[in-house]
Amino acid sequence: MTDLLHQLLRESAARTPHATAVIDDAGVTTYAELDQRANQVAHLLRSRGVRPGDRVGLHLPRTADALVGVYGVLAAGAAYVPLPLGVPASRLRTIVIDAGIRIILAAHDDTTQVRADLGGPDSPLTDVVAPRAAAELSGEPPQIPVEPDDLAYVLYTSGSTGVPKGVMISHRNAMSFVDWAAREFCVTGEDRLANHAPLHFDLSVFDVFAAAWAGAAVVPVPPQAAAFPAVLADFVRTQQITVWYSVPSALNLLVSRSGLRAGDLPALRLVLFAGEVYPLPQLRSALETLPDACFYNLYGPTETNVCTYYRVPRPFPADSAALPIGIPLPGIDLCAETDDGRLAGVGETGELCVRGTTVMRGYLGDPARTAQALRPVVDGPGIPTYHTGDLVTRDSDGHWHFLGRRDSQIKTRGYRVELGEVERALALHPAVVECAVVAVPDEEFGHLIAAFVVLREEVATARLTAHCRTVLPSYMVPWRMRAVTALPRTTTDKIDYRLLKADAEESAHAGHR
Amino acid sequence: MRDIADQVRTFIVEDLGWEGPRAELTDDLPLIEKGVLDSLGLLSLVTHLEDRLGIRVEDRDMVPDNLGTLRNIDRFVAQKLEAARDRNTPATR
Incomplete structure (x- = not known):
């Protein structure tokens, strides 16, 4: 077995050169073609001065070109850094500077x-x-020597200090997950994997590399399909998708708003979901609509790749109150640290800590934050262990359960958002005196973000939303923006987030279906 | 008719906080491909149309032919309003 991601492509290209690697609007790209184009890009990057260890930005539409970019960068011995389309330039600029990106691959018309x-x-x-x-x-x-511990990619996630953090993943980190997943889920050259998650979202790692592992086809989901459930259902049906992996909210749009009937997608054999909690009524309805598909709940922050999994039982027990995140991948050690500094026993609550080969190398250029996140656990051997910030408990069957967050990080559409980062972005607007941002749980999107602002002058809240759009990715832009004369305070003069949250929940129920 | 497309323009600018110039929101601009609407924006828009105009948008109505461009939205909403009027006007009285 190889331990380099781009070697997966080379091996499939040698084994099954004429097999389909990607299907997009332009048609079919075979493994031989994908490998050849990736090598050409690697030579181009070399000629432009890219050296092993460099970070190269990818600002490409979701077509075969994106995969050419991924593999071209890896074959050049560098690490790819996704710079998604549709994200404000100011935020991408922050990433370019933080990651020291000298070269970006972009569509010809965008350069x-x-x-x-x-x-x-x-x-x-x-x-x-x-x-x-x-x-x-x-x-x-x-001919470029690449070692398994060399960086493969850097993914930027929301940071509580207002600056996104670059999670560094090595070939070994990613391969540990990909190799396990491709075997566990029996991915073969017959499979067609829909790629719903964009490259900057780590769910894409499975789609891209498990497909190459098996010589299977990747089919990127077109933007129209991602927005219109009926178009999405049609896409899955006509493209004969066999493997689907997305956040629950996207899966829910597919199964409950598309007009699909039970048995309409017979080719779909495997459904993986991750990124947020799947509300049980919606999961039940998904299981009914896709009666032949096998469902798995995968869990893991970007920093650990997927680190636990749970096979959803069929029939699904009627008395089930919550879905476990399951058991650790082979070679992954989990434990939970309690608030009073002990290891949590069965049934006790603690912060989930993860150790093993899938865990990141650290945050790019931030040794202090890396040391804080990767530190030994209490009572444990002195091995760096990722502290997730997720509160969990383990049941007597050995299954782990996610209970919530220790901090103000939330998930919306599967994306991690630090509410503090949204507040900092709002506070940059000259008219804002003070602001508070809360998250309202939402069945379809995980959470919706609501902002309360105190203004120094009359300004339309739409202008503030527009301002947020220029500095934040769209999933972080508040969904409701309300101007208030003052923020409510607790007796200790802190902002009363509980009151604001209750207020936002009330108006959300009134305004959102 | 024109005021439906204009209402949607206003919603996109004021509620969704679209930062581009309003003039760029032409009748035939593909709203999804150009990133003006994503899945959440689309649901917000539908809720807005339902609340403001008293129409009911079914799941099966959620297709690009109805909601993909301002022109399509305009036509779709007009049809919905007409259908609602027909229902509210009994055939015999």
Whole structure:
């Protein structure tokens, strides 16, 4: 077995060169073609000065080009950093600077704009190139030594201090998960994996690399399908998708708002979900609509890859109150630390701590935060262990259960959001005196974000929402924005978040179906 | 008719906080592909149309032909309003 991600592509290209690797609007790309184009991009990156260990930005639409970019960067010995489309330039710029990105791969038509948006005197960016610029170069694999502990990619997640953090994942970290998942879920060359999650969301790691592991086809979900449930159902049906992996909210749109009837998607054999808690009534309805599919709940912060899994039983027990996150992957050690500094026993609540080969190398350029997150557990051997911030408990069957967060981090549509980061973004607006941001639980989207602002002058709240859109990705932009004359205070003069949350919940129930 | 598309423009700018110039929201702009609406934005828009205009948007109505562009939304809402009027006007009295 290989322990390098791009080796998966090379091996499948050698084994089944004519098998389908990607299906997008432009048609079919075979494994031989994908491998050749990736090697060409690797040579292009080398010629532009990319060296092992460098970080290369990917700002590409979700087509075969995105996979060419992923594998081209890896084959060049560098790590890819997704810079998603549709995210404010100011946020991408923060990432470019933090990750020291000198080269970005972007669609041919976007290169000038990307250079203008993300380059300049304070940016390390020197070059923006399109994959198609590599078309004349050699398709042979470049001879570049890459070690399993070298970085494969850096994913940026919301940070509580208002600055996103770069999670560094090595080839070994990712391969430990991919190799396990491809075997556990019996992925073969016959499978067609829908790719719903964008590259900056770590669910994509399974779609992209488990497919290459097995020589299976990846089919990126087009934007129209992601927004319109009926189009999505049609996509899954006509593309004969066999494996689906998404956050529960996306899966729920597919099964409950698309007009699907039980048995309409007979090809779909495996449904994986992760990223947020699946409300049980919705899960039950998904199980009914997809009677032949096997369902798994996967759990793991970006920092650990997937670290636990749970096979949803069929029939699903009627008395089940909650869905476990399950048991650890082989080679992963879990424990829970209680607030008073002990290891939690069965039935006790503690913070989940994860140790093993899937756990990240650290946060890019931030040794202090890395040391804080990766530290030995109490009573444990002195091995760095990722402290998730998730409160869990273990039942007598050995299954772990997620109970909630220790802090103000929430999930919306599967994305992690630090509410403090939204507050900091709002506070940047000159008219804002003070603000507070709360999250309202929502059955369809996990949470909806509501903001309360005290203004120094009359300004339409739409302008504040627009301001947020220029500095935050869309999933972090408050869904409700309300101007108030003052924020409510507790007796200790802290902002009364409980009152605000109750208020937001009330108006959410009134306004959202 | 034009005021439905305009209402939706206003909703996109004021409620969804779309930061681009209003003039860019042309009748035939593909709202999803251009990132003006995502799945949550689409549901918010539908809720808004239901609340404001008293129409009912069924799950099966949620397709690009009805909601993919401002022109489509305009036509779709007009049809819905007409159907509602027909229902409210008994055939014989």
